[in-house]
Amino acid sequence: MLIDWEKKFETGINRIDEQHKQLVAIINKLHENIIIQKDGSSVNGLLMDLKIYTIDHFTTEEKMLKKYKYPGEDDHIKIHQKFINKISENLYDVNSAPLAQGYQLIEFLKAWLMNHILIHDMEYVTHFKKHHTFLADIQTDIL
Numbered sequence: 147m148l149i150d151w152e153k154k155f156e157t158g159i160n161r162i163d164e165q166h167k168q169l170v171a172i173i174n175k176l177h178e179n180i181i182i183q184k185d186g187s188s189v190n191g192l193l194m195d196l197k198i199y200t201i202d203h204f205t206t207e208e209k210m211l212k213k214y215k216y217p218g219e220d221d222h223i224k225i226h227q228k229f230i231n232k233i234s235e236n237l238y239d240v241n242s243a244p245l246a247q248g249y250q251l252i253e254f255l256k257a258w259l260m261n262h263i264l265i266h267d268m269e270y271v272t273h274f275k276k277h278h279t280f281l282a283d284i285q286t287d288i289l
């Protein structure tokens with residue numbers, strides 16, 4: 147397994163944590179297929195899944211950024227958009243793509259997600275906690 151889910155990745159917002167776990171699961175599957183089994187045949191399908199789940203997750207987050215008036219909203223959205231563009235570029239011809247490209251892709255995805263959760267997502271969590279309705283919202287699980 148490439149990425150083990152750890153407590154430090156938890157934001158405390160159930161919906162966000164479940165979505166982050168889904169993204170980790172897809173990256174682990176890509177790692178399993180490319181690096182362990184050296185099978186590129188399902189890579190594009192998994193990258194499409196990653197794109198769909200990522201867009202869904204970013205939409206959830208961006209609604210919250212607005213709701214809790216996060217001052218870094220614009221920058222955070224830009225970082226999300228850049229990542230979507232990057233995944234889109236990485237759809238490649240699995241029959242001719244060298245395995246090295248797969249290694250690079252996996253390393254990039256892992257580093258990006260870990261860094262994004264631990265630094266950028268945790269930053270909005272700190273801000274949300276100061277918002278007067280946030281703590282009540284997560285307790286009633288309406289997020």
Ligand SMILES: [Fe+2]
Nearest residue numbers: 166207263267
């Ligand atoms: Fe996130």
Ligand SMILES: [Fe+2]
Nearest residue numbers: 207262266267
């Ligand atoms: Fe984010």
